[in-house]
Amino acid sequence: MEVFFLSHELSDLCLGKPPLKSLSTSATVAEAIEVLRSSGGESFVSVWNCDHSEFGQCQCVGKICMVDVIVFLCKQENLLCPSKALKASISNVFNEVDGLVVHLEPSSSLLDAIDLILEGAQNLVVPISQTKKGGLSRRKLQQKSLTINSHNGAEFCWLTQEDVIRFLLGSIGRFSALPAQSIDRLNIISSDVLSIDYSSPASSAVEAISKSLTQQTSVAIVDGDGTFIGEISPFTLACCDETVAAAITTLSAGGLMAYIDCGRPPEDLVRVVKARLKEKNLEKLLQEFTLMTSLTGDMSSSSSSDEESPGRSLTRSGKYARSSSYSAKYVRKAEAIVCHPKSSLIAVMMQAIANRVNYLWVIEDDWSLVGIVTFSNILKVFKERLEVI
Template sequence: MAVSLLARDVSDLCLGKPALRSLSVTATVADALEVLRNSDDNSVSVWGCNHKAGFGSRTATSADDDDCQCIGKISMVDVICYLCKEENLKSPSAALKAPVSVLLPEIPGLVKHVEPSCSLLEAIDLILKGAQNLVVPIKSRLGSRRKQYQKPSSTTTIHGGCEFCWITQEDVIRFLLSSIGLFSPIPALSIESLGIISTDVITIDYHSPASAAVPAISRSLAEQTSVAVVDSDGTLIGEISPYTLSCCDETVAAALTTLSAGDLMAYIDCGGPPEDLVRVVTVKLKERNLNGMLNHFTNYSLSSTTFSSSSSDEESVTARVSPSPRAGRYSRSMSYSARMVRRAEAIVCHPKSSLVAVMIQAIAHRVNYVWVIEEDYSLVGIVTFSDMLSVFREHLETMA
């Protein structure tokens, strides 16, 4: 039965998926920033096409533009890390005029085109080889009439009468979870017994400069994980998550440049940055003569909320308190599945947690990983969606 489930077409996972928002590879970083600020999604696809399906183009794609390809995706995290470069901190306005291609990761194969008839098993194999997003053509919502006169929005990709969506690791895990009983007894086994706890984690000390975490943030974004913030004893205090940063605006680059890792967690906390940390950022930018970033930070950050409109009402009223190095401790009365009140703090589980429980945790909190800690709150490792998919793939091989 599990084999037949994974023989299903990947198009089954596309039902209800929105069409991709897109940019042409010839667009600028400022264009990308505008799309990301006004999107409910936390990323936008970048396309290399004969036509300009991105910003400012309202010309439809002809059916014979067969070389139109999605060549990558970018998020607010890419913009933030880009602006953290020394030359861009000095002149962010000039940096925003650069082509959007400067934001694309150098790692090949993160985005793959597949046909709707591609099987779920083939999709899992592509993910295990490193693909983060699978681009799938979907029928245009306007049907054949759109082929005669297509007028897509400035950020919608139309190619040969088709729009596109993409399938993520989360989509595949969610689909498998809906039929998890078919894989019994694997889901009930602990992540420790399955051997999927990775000790190759990305960490930074709570008191270290947040700027030291910029390369780590870029790596965690590429690997779809996160940066653990730990104390000198190896205790997990919280995290600097690409998911959280993607809900911020680009002025967080100023905070990354000037604050400690611990203060950055408080800065990107739900509800916006505490006023005292905003003042600290302003003072330190002045001390370093980073007038370009200071002007951008002052003009934009102080006149708007740090978090996008996608933040929930519950999140927006979270207390604006800077956590102490010990404030991230988990009470013994709390479930390991509990997320602390701040989004900067981590989703955790225990080595004895079952695979299905960890799957549910990750999906419930919209992250691709769960941190693993011991009873004394020391960091053991991390479990990712990719690790989970490898278990199901190996299970199928034993059944063959």
């Protein structure tokens, strides 16, 4: 098995990967929003510190997504003056955490990648092509400094936990009986989950949302009995726009779940948000919110009724609308993805890959929340099996 991990280089995983869309550290929050909107399906955009002089170097220092922007806008001073917040530097928004984004060579092994991921790396930046430095004039480099994809003649892609899991799944037959074992037997269900009560203010979940983004997990919404109702997913929020900050400020956790899970907000919730912003004297945020919602189209075509929102359903008690939406950039309606403690490892891997998530919620038959299983926990199992052998 060790030969398998060492014989595969990262270049094998990079085949067909598109070049990174990049953002300069000198960009503003408004410019970051513009790049994210035109990112072509990517939720994250890489952030670079580049020196385009003759002997200068380029370094990816982090990544940014709409969730970073939303959390930044939810700060009290930014709620009072959103226009000023949009002019701020993105250095105030994304976390430049050591080890979160790591540069690696294409010749690095799969085992190197797994080791770094288990140490906390989320994205591995790998060069995929090299062109002549003269291919772009310095003048053009300066003009495109905010969104340039070529870094002193080089292009990069990045590899994620999902890429590694997908690659392992393609060679799952090499791992003997491991894939058929249940996740509870493998002891990879974590009970350390981020959660919030259904009726709690959504604003009280901002810190948990930010933490879930760093952990590549999500925030569970539960009732007083620990019943799993749904989730506030950073991956869903990454598909929204900056006006969600207004919804977080005014709605409950359950209301926010409904607000972000329907593709576009239901008209009744839009009215609630506007009314509560007015009550809180957040006039500037109300103006920004009204402008943005008017630009997204006629909200009246959106309805919160069960008949017109077939993805939503009630719990057995009929009290709550269970989350029915996990949004990737190109999938606006799906479920909060769940599994059972007795689910097999391979079933969990396939379910996560099929739904483009890095985690699955683990629940019992009565929908009580057991915990969460993540890609990093799964990779740890493969690494431990290698060490045993």
